[in-house]
Amino acid sequence: MMNILFAASEAVPFIKTGGLADVVGSLPKEFDKKEYNIRVVLPNYTSIPREWRDQFRFLSHFYMDLNWRQQYVGIFEYKHEGITYYFLDNEYYFGGMMPYGRAYEDIEKFAFFSKAVLSSIPVIGFRPDIIHCHDWQTGLIPVFLDNFRYGDEFFRGIKTIMTIHNLRFQGIWDTKRVRDITGLPQYYFSPDKLEAYEDANYLKGGIVYSDWITTVSHSYAEEIQTPFYGERLDGLIRARSNNLTGIVNGIDYDEYNPETDKMIFKNYSVSNFRREKGKNKLALQKELGLKEDAKVMMIGIVSRLTDQKGFDLIDCIMDELCQDEVQIVALGTGEDKYENMLRHFAWKYPDKVSANIYYSEEMSHKIYASADAFLMPSLFEPCGLSQLMSLRYGTVPIVRQTGGLIDTVEAYNEYEKVGTGFGFMNYNAHEMLSIVRYAQSIYFDKKRQWNKIVERGMEEDFSWKNSALQYQELYEEL
Known part of the structure; x- marks a missing residue:
């Protein structure tokens, strides 16, 4: 031994x-x-x-x-x-x-x-x-x-x-x-x-x-x-x-399991997420005071609020993004300028942005289960765990292709019908915005394709x- x-x-x-x-x-x-x-x-x-x-x-x-x-x-x-x-x-x-x-x-x-x-x-x-x-x-x-x-x-x-x-x-x-x-x-x-x-x-x-x-x-x-x-x-x-x-x-596949997780509103699995996952979104919208709308695309962010995590990019395009049919739910603490940036946009777009400037394990699980997509535009990322949790919960990661994000999120290719998320290469705010909008176009206009991306992500195995x-x-x- x-x-x-x-x-x-x-x-x-x-x-x-x-x-x-x-x-x-x-x-x-x-x-x-x-x-x-x-x-x-x-x-x-x-x-x-x-x-x-x-x-x-x-x-x-x-x-x-x-x-x-x-x-x-x-x-x-x-x-x-x-x-x-x-x-x-x-x-x-x-x-x-x-x-x-x-x-x-x-x-x-x-x-x-x-x-x-x-x-x-x-x-x-x-x-x-x-x-x-x-x-x-x-x-x-x-x-x-x-x-x-x-x-x-x-x-x-x-x-x-x-x-x-x-x-x-x-x-x-x-x-x-x-x-x-x-x-x-x-x-x-x-x-x-x-x-x-x-x-x-x-x-x-x-x-x-x-x-x-x-x-x-x-x-x-x-x-x-x-x-x-x-x-x-x-x-x-x-x-x-x-x-x-x-x-x-x-990640711990027992702790992060949408079928058994006691912290989320409604349990679901890869076989029934089309029917059940959306119920989490409606419940979270109600809890956070956002406009209750099953059709809107909810983008989750759970992160330290720092430059490393790409918040300078988010700051740059947040006004533009909020013109789209999306809601943004952010959770985390970090640098004052990014905490205040999120508070500002939550004040400016109360129906669309929820800024939760604290950390809670329970709220993080609710966001992983409720959001449709998960935004992670890191400057660098040794491995990253949030994208693995998102995949597990059928929440499609939108990531910058760096470090562990390259190794764990396969970029969607609509011609070959492969991929578990969306990726952009250059550290550039409008390149990020364009990939978020590309993800929206698949979400709204090609729902069957979107559900296949979700399914492939949920079937990945990133257990220990x-x-x-x-x-x-x-x-x-x-």
Whole structure:
């Protein structure tokens, strides 16, 4: 049996700020438990809801050197859906209302976490064959592991995988300060190791020292080797391209299931969506105070409101789009200018635009089930989960063809009668508007074709099983 330890800064159902938590919470459950003993280690944030924290079982504690400091490390354990989770405790680092805070605090917090993960392995009595590290917060684990190997036989032979969920976030801080925090020798702070553009870079350290690198889609793995998407690390990633794999994320097909979902107004399936799905739209229109009209085309948006997600394009053409026979239902929080932009258009077109500037899991499910189309015009998208949820609920994605959106949404071709959504290539507001209007023309004038697109999307399989098989192959290879 192979022992695998997932190390990450968040995981559902305990703590979530983004898609990383969905991956770490869902993927381990899909492996064959007879062949793989997969466990997960997380920080024991005080912001984890009490209902979970009260069930954690105290295992042990020890004190660890973090350069000139001695820091307490408590270890708690909890079994959830057949997976053992470890929570590393230190209230100084993991207190507060949110898992992440100011950058300089996070830099020290995740240096502590990375070293504590390795230091706790002998204490819990679980020696992994592979440590699977997720994003910059765990980037120092492969670096510390390299350092540990020199003095301790126990750590030799442990392999590491670094998964990049979003290359934009790298964990960058002043080299002198990071040296002081970590206590790592000067040797590690050179341009071919941790140092990048005169600062220390956690993710770069993870990329340099891990045995293998993965990203969350095949196309994103290609894109990050170019200057536009490479976030100044494209040269390093090209140099390590022989050890780079793209594996598309999945979603939990039990949680996102229109046949059984308790959060939506009316359940439906691929066999009866033509009759039943529209009832969700009418109910959501009523709930949000929009004009109740079964025929109008409802476009859903569930997203962080940021430049990365293409909201500058939406801002540019929103007035024009609102002249069409459409309704737009948006859910999410983010940059003030985009929150205010959506509020403005909801005020200007109260029958057509609903701006929900908050986040709610229940409302997101209602939008996936109720909308006819789902708009996702991202500047870049490592994988994206919203388009997978849309496909599952028979809501046709309209996406910019980048990263994981290329790999998961097949652009509709009316001549060959193939495709599961609509795509545009250039990052251009009017190119986006024209593809939205093309989708409208199919929706209104070629209903049979539209329903076939919906059907093909609902029949796609983006569950975690497929991804888990690819990770298994990678583990075996390592």
